[in-house]
Amino acid sequence: MNLSFNIKLAKSYSSNSQIARVLTENWVKINGYCPDCGNFYLREFTNNQPVADFYCEYCRSEYELKSKKSNTVGKKIVDGAYSTMIERINSDNNPNFFFLTYDEVKWEVKNFLIIPKYYFTSEIIEERKPLSMNAKRAGWIGCNINISKIPLNGRIYLVKNSEIIPKDEVIGKWKETEFLKLKKGSSKGWILDIMRCVDSIPNDIFTLKEIYKFEADLKLKYPDNNFIKDKIRQQLQILRDKGLIEFQTRGVYKKIIK
Ligand SMILES: [Zn+2]
DSSP states (O other): OOOBOOGGGGGGOOSHHHHHHHHHHHHHHHHOOOTTTOOSOEEEOSSOOSSOSEEETTTOOEEEEEEEEOSSOOSEEEEEEHHHHHHHHHHTOOOEEEEEEEETTTTEEEEEEEEOGGGOOGGGEEEOOOOOTTSTTTTOOEEEEEGGGSOGGGOEEEEETTEEOOHHHHHHHHHHTGGGGGOOHHHHHHHHHHHHHHHHSOSSEEEHHHHHTTHHHHHHHSTTOSOHHHHHHHHHHHHHHTTSEEEOSTTEEEEOOO
């Protein structure tokens, strides 16, 4: 993987946004790979596909690419129409998401990460203010993807702060939470919520008591559930079975950081 863009391609374009699009798309086509199957067969959709930019020729996984000039990933990513995004999430017709940040002086990739599609839930999609009446598309409502709400396990870096992450590690991380693909509705909501709770505890070793502190918040989200503590323990069991945390002794857990 080479982090530099092929700037020769920029020659025939004058608008900055077009140049950025051409350079980032070309970079992904040449240096990216499909983390789902590990093959280097990313192809661009030729016509203006409304939902995705790339697909894997081997396993047919689809990817949308968003990029911005920045050295850091930040909390939010600006995306397209809010209603289309919510529709896509609810219909399961959303692609995986590639996010790229670059240094526009050196024209080099700083961060390149993937968020698997099953991490997208409506709560990470934020509605922006409608465009003003003077705008060309007055009333149009866009959205932000709030990546700070995505569990850490769902932010899989291929390049982090200019460091290339070994491909085996990337694929391993993808496989680790691929079980989420089969989870729907509140069963998916619960596991993602508990992953977020675990992420927000600063230490690697934590107790059940620390996780129970989230009980009141979870009760607000799941008001009909009268067994929040049981539900928490059940999710921790799943995370343990999937190798994401370890049981140390009674009521004590450890995060497995890879
Ligand atoms: Zn693939």
